Amino acid sequence: MKTQKKNMLYEIKWNLVGILGKLFIDLLFSTTKIEIVGVEKVKPVLDSGKFIFAFWHSRILLLSYIHKGWNTVILVSQSEDGEIIARILQKQGHETIRGSSSRGGLRALTTLIRRLKEKQRPGVVVPDGPRGPRFKAQPGVIMLAKKTGVPILPIAYSAEKMKIFASWDRFILPYPFTKCRFVYGDPIYVPKDADKNKEEMCRIRLEQELCKITFDADRKFGHKIGIDN
Template sequence: MKLSKRILRSTFFQNLIARLISSYIALVRSTVRWQEIIPDETRKYLEGDSNIIGCFWHARMIMMFNAWKGSDRSKFHMLISAHRDGRVIAKSIENLGFNTVEGSSRRGGATALVNLKRTLDKGGAIGITPDGPKGPRMRAKTGAIKAAQMTGRPILPVTGTVARRKVFNSWDRFVLPAPFTKGVIIWGTPIYVERHASRDQQEHYRLELEDQLNKLTQMADRSFGQNLIHPDPLPAPKAATSLNQAPEISDANT
């Protein structure tokens, strides 16, 4: 086994990396001069019980913790993979006072849906990266739609950026915000999924989520005159799958 993998499997180094990540997120949260744009129909959920499904692209994850204004951070639960990298991210999030829900788009998608439903039924809020953990970039999977269908809770698209940032050449074009700059958080309008939505209707809602997130993200980037980050090209159509196949649930594993 390579030394680097041994180090990453070490609980001590996982905790150290998690502490560094959470400290940086806290620095960004406290030093960036944030502007928030919230439609009226969305504000009522954020100022009420906040029992919602928040969706944002994987690349914007660090900035999204500023979007949660609730005084009780424990109500917010981020969907995280059980993979090693996911555990580091989970520890980072928990260091900030938030909670996590374990699930994966590739393993145990049905189990992740059950965990999400339990959290929402208890009054919590869920954060999902619908293009995670490996893409395609800025293309939504169906997990958030299924969660909204099962629970009756609205999906709220949200995105953001900052004036000074580093964009990595990763699959998602991950955005690392700089501290001590200006930033913007932009919320979309609620997406309500019918309890008995057909597959065609589910696809309609999925496209609505993807379209809202991409338009909001371009709006945010244009507000600071930044180069736009575009979605991956649409994948080739897949062969027909079993009707009993579990839906893909996206998570924040990098």
């Protein structure tokens, strides 16, 4: 009985975290002016519903807000921070699969591959999560694209006025009533017969494209947020 009550309180707590987190993000971005760049060039990919969003760990807030209700399936770490993110994403209309490079990664990746093959829907992977190195793409997303046969779609955003946290990823939180710039990058295609060298080339291309669109979004507002800053 005590265990059942404890589990119920646990679920109530995290359900409340998800609700309040979603409300906060909705309220925050309802006050901002959002410019979306590059959507025309990737419209055929978006319309297909078969792709994998990829973005840096520090840039999740606006991206999840813009695509809420898309029924994307997202790989989220099994950490407590990951639990917070997962609960908010679920309230935004996404499905989450728990796992990372350090805990349950292979099982989670296998589940994600199955979900994407079962139904025409977007996937999401954060290539430098959950612990970094910052702005360094890990190979999991390349393997996912190879196994599913769908392109990787890099996305990024920045804000004119924002709080930059002293975390490993330099997480950004836009201030209310600021301007934001959301950028779609060029799709990355990974051939199903790609060997290790080709996979590494695709990983480097993804990393370079993500850095390019992230830094372009930052420079729009005069920010100089480099890899080593």
